[in-house]
Amino acid sequence: MSVTAARGFLAGAVRAGIKESGDPDLALVVNRGPSRAAAGVFTSNRVQAAPVRWSRRALADGRISAVVLNSGGANACTGPGGAEDARVMAERTALAVEVTPDEVAVCSTGLIGVRLPMGRVTAGITAAADRLSPEGGEEAAVAIKTTDSVHKTAVASGPGWTVGGMAKGAGMLAPGLATMLVVLTTDADASAEVLDAALREAVRTTFDRVDSDGCMSTNDTVLLLASGSSGIAPGPAELTAAVHTVCRDLALQLVADAEGASKEIEVAVVGAASEADAVEVGRSVARNNLLKCALHGEDPNWGRVLSAIGTTSAVFDADRLDVAINGVWVCRDGAAGEPRDKVDLSGRRIALTVDLRSGDSSAVIWTNDLTAEYVHENSAYSS
Amino acid sequence: MSVTAARGFLAGAVRAGIKESGDPDLALVVNRGPSRAAAGVFTSNRVQAAPVRWSRRALADGRISAVVLNSGGANACTGPGGAEDARVMAERTALAVEVTPDEVAVCSTGLIGVRLPMGRVTAGITAAADRLSPEGGEEAAVAIKTTDSVHKTAVASGPGWTVGGMAKGAGMLAPGLATMLVVLTTDADASAEVLDAALREAVRTTFDRVDSDGCMSTNDTVLLLASGSSGIAPGPAELTAAVHTVCRDLALQLVADAEGASKEIEVAVVGAASEADAVEVGRSVARNNLLKCALHGEDPNWGRVLSAIGTTSAVFDADRLDVAINGVWVCRDGAAGEPRDKVDLSGRRIALTVDLRSGDSSAVIWTNDLTAEYVHENSAYSS
Structure with missing residues (x-):
């Protein structure tokens, strides 16, 4: 159901010809109100x-009426010409759905450093506007895929209201945000301030804790x-909980579909002096290439975990570190604990x-x- | 000629049986003086x-008479028993070469988290002491190899004096130091303070700028x-220059022999507001997995370079960044520059x-x- 699960939203997508493959590559999401808070x-x-x-500028007044999204080109590192292209996308969308350009957010994803084929993009916007419907959420989610093998949607409901969303992202997944575009919609009535607080709190502990490959993108965007x-x-707490549910669901779908990955790894750091310490340690472990190789080889190499922890500034005593892999405490007091051959790493998770x-602080980081x-x-992506 | 290129040094190595392969795995380097500054x-x-x-404690007084090194086991994350093993290695070496244990440095490399077979280690120390000779530098360099495909030695000379050295390291290569053991020797006469200053200055711009895989080891040691x-x-400047020459030579040998690598990549950052900025940007680029994959695929993907620069706190304007790959300025002013197909990435470097x-500041980082x-x-190393 995606972005049209919530009432008041229309979506539609087309094959604009931006992607060489001919797959769907342009989507619109339109908010028909009555509110346009974002x-x-x-x-x-x-x-x-x-x-x-x-989009940053468009959002400055807390109001967005439409989002235009394309895959097949990130429009990143494209200079003044690229800035002009983004403006034209907003203007064409505004014209097609009868709003003003400063109410339109623009999202692009794909290769960096290449200009978009603007003739196809603008024709695609017009065509997508003709397809707008309350059932268009699914096709919009499909059109924003790049190397994603599946499209990603999620929904959560409160009493009488709904939060729905779609996401794309399979590589360049790292903090700040994972490399991704996410559009969330809700038919709840909430001010831009309440939406902003709910979104920031939800993102902080979901998308910001995905670190698939340590590479941070130039295009990451999450809109609500x-x-x-x-x-x-x-109530704000109720809304935040629903937004968090949808964000967490989508974040785990990103990890599950990460490029080339054979394992989904949850790094839980507990017993930390602060949440910041727990996040720093979790990220350091999640980014350790040698450990990621070992886990790929189903080798419970806890020494590589300790060596990653040792590069952080977190509070710990190297002789009092414990590490469990799939429930087996293979490292106790910074040295060998239970036998490593008790660890079963044959599953995907x-x-x-x-x-x-x-x-007493803790945090979870998800990686591959x-x-x-x-x-x-x-090594073959751009060629 | 390795560590015995400089007069006053003996070395020797044996197959102690620490490695399952039966390859040489234990080496001694002994300083016969008259000075023992280190x-x-x-x-x-x-x-x-x-x-x-x-070794940190042994070096506290600026004096080392012998170094015992083993491959086949890192003696890291081995608890109080491992600390005892390191002490026994120093004591046995002291006994065999007639010095005191606090004059003996200990270096180990190999798998983390596993205790050393101490019976074999101590017998090996005795046997290696019997082989000590002024020609033993080469065999010592061979005995400290782990996944290294070749042994690494280097020599530089001043008028009437020499600096020689050996190194091991092929993975877990990252800052702080690369994962490596290095022993440098000189027959120059210099105080511990002068040696310390020369070594720190040389390491700062050589080993500390190797970042092959972003993983920092628990065992890195460089001794002079x-x-x-x-x-x-x-003069101190003269000595520092020679030590720098040997360190740079060995550092580049580490990069050339990095595990599984097909390219040696020099990341030169120029036009930086400070050396710290240049190093931060260089490291960020060198650690970017997506870029490293692209270069493996001989794809001049400068967008991934910009996306790595953007994660740093260095001073720059995103619309005024230039990037050259093998001399072709593929990115000018943060956008596409000369045609990417002009870039020839078929070579190893x-x-x-x-x-x-x-x-006006700059720095060079070496990676793979x-x-x-x-x-x-x-993914197969420990199994």
């Missing part, structure tokens, strides 16, 4: 794509649009627990293994 | 192997021992230049590509 978070990469720069058409204004024994398929897929 | 730098990983902890037997005391256009062979080698 919030967004963007990549923390300082090299930001033209559509990110545009509210139509208010349910007529219900849920791996649970890694690090106990820093320095406090490092595989020859990842190397293959990413 | 300096050392160690991993900045906070999880430090027992031999690192031991001076016998003074040339009777010549070179790749030169990547980033111009931040924000100042990311290959299916790296994944293969590191």
